[in-house]
Amino acid sequence: MWSKIPNWLKNKYAITIVIFIVWLSFFDQNNFLVQYDFKKELRSLNQDKRFYLEEIKKTKxxxxxLTTNPVTxxxxxREKYLMKKDNEEIFVFELEKE
Known part of the structure; x- marks a missing residue:
């Protein structure tokens, strides 16, 4: 029976390394699935960061x-706060929701 088992599996260090790898892969707190979720979340957060940095640039x-041009x-x-001059009237049209 022992003759069918490969020599590297008879070595106690190899068995220890295999058990350690299995433990880290599936049972540890930071296993591969958790690491994959962390990387996916990091990718999502980096996309959000790029979006917000672009929005900050546009806002600046x-x-x-706005601070340099009075016409703007x-x-x-007028557009955002519906302000008007004294001799004007404003009509706001909204689409009806179904």
């Missing part, structure tokens, strides 16, 4: 434009 450009400031106030 818009802020610079007036346009922004």
């Amino acid at each position: 450009i818009e802020l610079e434009e 400031l007036e346009k922004f106030a």
Whole structure:
């Protein structure tokens, strides 16, 4: 019976290494599945980071434009906050929701 078992499996160090690898792969707190989930979450967070950095750049450009150009400031106030001059009327049209 012992003759059918390969020599490297008879070695106590090889058995210990195999058990250690199996333990780390499946039973440990930081097993491969957990590591995969962490990498997936990290990828998602990096995408969010890139998105928010782009939004910050756009906002800085818009802020610079608003602080330097009074025409842009007036346009922004009219569109976003529905501000008007004294002799004007504003009509807001909204689409009906079904």
